[in-house]
Amino acid sequence: MSEILVFIDHVDGVVAKTASELLTLARSIGETHAVIAGTATELNSATDVLNKFGAQKITLLESAEINSHPSSAIASAFADLAKTKGAKAIILPSTARGKEIAGRMAVRLESGIITDAVALTPELVSTQSVFGGSTIVHARVSKGIPIITIRPNAIEPVEAPGSASIEKISVTASITAKIISREPAIRGARPELSEANIIVSGGRGTDGNFAPIEELADALGAAVGASRAATDAGWYPHSHQVGQTGKTVSPALYIACGISGAIQHRAGMQTSKTIVVVNKDPEAPIFDIADFGVVGDLFAVTPQATAGIKARKG
Amino acid sequence: MKILVCIKQVPDSWAEKKLSPGKVLDRESADAVLNDLDEYAVEEALRIVEANGGVEAGHTITLLSMGPERAQEALRKGLSMGADAAIHISDSALAGSDALSTSRVLAEAIKREQPDLILTGTESTDARMSVIPSMLSERLEMPHLSFAGEVRVDVSTGKVATKRMTDEGVESMESSLPAIVTVIEKINEPRYPSFKGIMAAKKKPITQIGIADLGISANDVGSGGAWSEVNDFALAPARGAGIKVVDEGSAGNALVDFLVEKRVI
Ligand SMILES: Cc1cc2nc3c(=O)[nH]c(=O)nc-3n(C[C@H](O)[C@H](O)[C@H](O)COP(=O)(O)OP(=O)(O)OC[C@H]3O[C@@H](n4cnc5c(N)ncnc54)[C@H](O)[C@@H]3O)c2cc1C
Numbered sequence: 166m167s168e169i170l171v172f173i174d175h176v177d178g179v180v181a182k183t184a185s186e187l188l189t190l191a192r193s194i195g196e197t198h199a200v201i202a203g204t205a206t207e208l209n210s211a212t213d214v215l216n217k218f219g220a221q222k223i224t225l226l227e228s229a230e231i232n233s234h235p236s237s238a239i240a241s242a243f244a245d246l247a248k249t250k251g252a253k254a255i256i257l258p259s260t261a262r263g264k265e266i267a268g269r270m271a272v273r274l275e276s277g278i279i280t281d282a283v284a285l286t287p288e289l290v291s292t293q294s295v296f297g298g299s300t301i302v303h304a305r306v307s308k309g310i311p312i313i314t315i316r317p318n319a320i321e322p323v324e325a326p327g328s329a330s331i332e333k334i335s336v337t338a339s340i341t342a343k344i345i346s347r348e349p350a351i352r353g354a355r356p357e358l359s360e361a362n363i364i365v366s367g368g369r370g371t372d373g374n375f376a377p378i379e380e381l382a383d384a385l386g387a388a389v390g391a392s393r394a395a396t397d398a399g400w401y402p403h404s405h406q407v408g409q410t411g412k413t414v415s416p417a418l419y420i421a422c423g424i425s426g427a428i429q430h431r432a433g434m435q436t437s438k439t440i441v442v443v444n445k446d447p448e449a450p451i452f453d454i455a456d457f458g459v460v461g462d463l464f465a466v467t468p469q470a471t472a473g474i475k476a477r478k479g
Numbered sequence: 480m481k482i483l484v485c486i487k488q489v490p491d492s493w494a495e496k497k498l499s500p501g502k503v504l505d506r507e508s509a510d511a512v513l514n515d516l517d518e519y520a521v522e523e524a525l526r527i528v529e530a531n532g533g534v535e536a537g538h539t540i541t542l543l544s545m546g547p548e549r550a551q552e553a554l555r556k557g558l559s560m561g562a563d564a565a566i567h568i569s570d571s572a573l574a575g576s577d578a579l580s581t582s583r584v585l586a587e588a589i590k591r592e593q594p595d596l597i598l599t600g601t602e603s604t605d606a607r608m609s610v611i612p613s614m615l616s617e618r619l620e621m622p623h624l625s626f627a628g629e630v631r632v633d634v635s636t637g638k639v640a641t642k643r644m645t646d647e648g649v650e651s652m653e654s655s656l657p658a659i660v661t662v663i664e665k666i667n668e669p670r671y672p673s674f675k676g677i678m679a680a681k682k683k684p685i686t687q688i689g690i691a692d693l694g695i696s697a698n699d700v701g702s703g704g705a706w707s708e709v710n711d712f713a714l715a716p717a718r719g720a721g722i723k724v725v726d727e728g729s730a731g732n733a734l735v736d737f738l739v740e741k742r743v744i
């Protein structure tokens with residue numbers, strides 16, 4: 166059976182949720198070969214998850230400094246591996262890093278690339294949801310080893326415990342641009358925006374007070390999102406922006422509070438499974454895509470909802 | 480120092496976009512504008528020049544765009560913001576080009592220009608692939624500093640330093656020139672072209688080139704040379720009409736009931 170190479174993203178050996186999604190997808194297409202870049206220690210902490218989701222082979226692109234360099238070193242080692250293995254396809258998460266690596270590999274392997282797929286058939290026909298979810302496109306790569314990036318949260322992870330064989334390839338990272346220092350983002354207890362099952366977002370309607378948004382999010386175990394009006398005003402970091410120039414998200418539940426629903430915002434959240442809206446303007450366009458809309462003041466409605474959820478959870 | 484900024488003309492992001500029966504983006508159905516995200520790159524180029532002694536110090540900004548005839552409007556906009564010259568790659572053979580072809584054409588044009596610094600936006604708001612800059616980096620074998628929220632160029636040492644802003648945090652990066660820097664939308668506030676700028680832009684040169692000038696053959700680019708193909712497309716099913724309630728004091732509770740019904744909690 167031909168191999169599907171899956172790029173496993175991780176931070177210090179803690180694998181991203183996309184790994185379980187991509188491995189689940191790869192199993193339906195061919196032999197699942199997980200590819201991870203970093204150190205042997207990082208691989209050790211990642212192995213359990215990779216086995217749980219049915220990786221048949223694991224290759225470590227081993228380098229102490231590979232992850233402290235831009236994507237070029239990973240892309241070149243990964244491309245060499247794909248060539249040696251004669252891979253059937255390469256799949257990566259459709260994240261900033263995944264796309265950087267994918268773009269580089271496409272050039273190295275002279276292979277076609279499809280980004281932001283939400284599904285992929287065993288015949289390698291991809292499904293993309295474009296123009297803010299208004300259009301569904303089916304496409305396929307026609308030259309080279311197909312390189313496809315898959316949107317986070319698009320595939321339901323299913324476990325298939327096994328035990329993968331492990332191979333290590335030592336990689337020397339050629340230093341091009343170097344990272345001098347790092348200030349890691351202060352990670353709260355909340356889930357990552359693009360991986361979250363539930364997102365509560367606030368816009369200009371919060372008037373800079375995100376407390377009711379965060380409280381509702383915490384009651385639901387949700388991530389916090391923001392409109393561009395809110396990030397431009399400096400009320401919330403840019404990394405939380407949802408929309409055309411922010412993150413594209415597709416959670417099970419998206420709650421938009423004080424957000425009007427401009428086309429560029431909808432472009433980033435329209436494919437959410439259930440959409441709930443709280444907005445005091447009954448004419449706001451966001452109501453057009455709401456499964457449940459409340460015309461009301463977010464400062465009254467969200468705290469009541471938060472209290473109700475807490476009461477139920479006990 | 481010679482700065483080159485890659486810009487693209489895209490359908491206005493406010494317009495509803497659709498695919499044409501030919502399975503490509505229907506560009507006629509929407510107004511075309513300079514990709515908003517590339518405006519930040521043009522603005523940053525202007526600021527880098529200003530911070531390093533200005534045009535008097537011999538720094539120049541050249542815009543580069545591949546696109547149909549009317550992409551000239553986007554180039555004029557960038558020129559009216561203050562860039563010095565523009566190169567427009569336009570060729571009927573380029574219609575339907577995908578990212579691999581586009582990056583190849585842009586890379587060949589960049590090689591001719593030999594800039595010290597290349598600036599790009601993070602994403603074109605129509606294609607939304609965000610892969611062109613990494614592809615250019617790979618093709619030109621030039622370092623790529625992505626997600627820059629701050630850029631400083633030291634002309635005397637030939638170095639560029641950026642703050643790379645991602646979910647993981649902020650990284651201080653450094654590289655020698657030439658290099659490619661991709662800027663994020665929070666980096667600056669792009670200026671509006673002044674009346675004087677608009678008048679001056681009319682006299683600035685836009686050099687037109689075709690793929691033959693870049694030594695590229697028509698078979699390698701455009702829809703014929705595409706590396707991926709669209710099988711079919713369809714409009715997504717419309718979302719069903721939802722429930723809408725007006726808050727009279729208990730809508731927060733109704734919201735919770737809805738979530739319970741949906742089994743979210
Ligand atoms: C190229 C481009 C890219 C863009 N990218 C993005 C993007 O990625 N993400 C994004 O979000 N935007 C993006 N935008 C901006 C977008 O066009 C809108 O300007 C933005 O989404 C508006 O944010 P908002 O809904 O929070 O603010 P507004 O449009 O001002 O809406 C605020 C809403 O809050 C409601 N409200 C006010 N007070 C209350 C209250 N107390 N209780 C309840 N409701 C209240 C109001 O009725 C109103 O509907 C982009 C624009 C462009 C041109």
Ligand SMILES: Nc1ncnc2c1ncn2[C@@H]1O[C@H](COP(=O)(O)O)[C@@H](O)[C@H]1O
Nearest residue numbers: 485486545599600602603608609610611
């Ligand atoms: N046709 C083009 N001409 C010039 N620059 C482009 C073109 N397409 C993309 N770019 C540049 O590459 C960036 C990323 O675009 P994309 O990979 O298409 O999302 C844009 O912000 C531009 O700076």
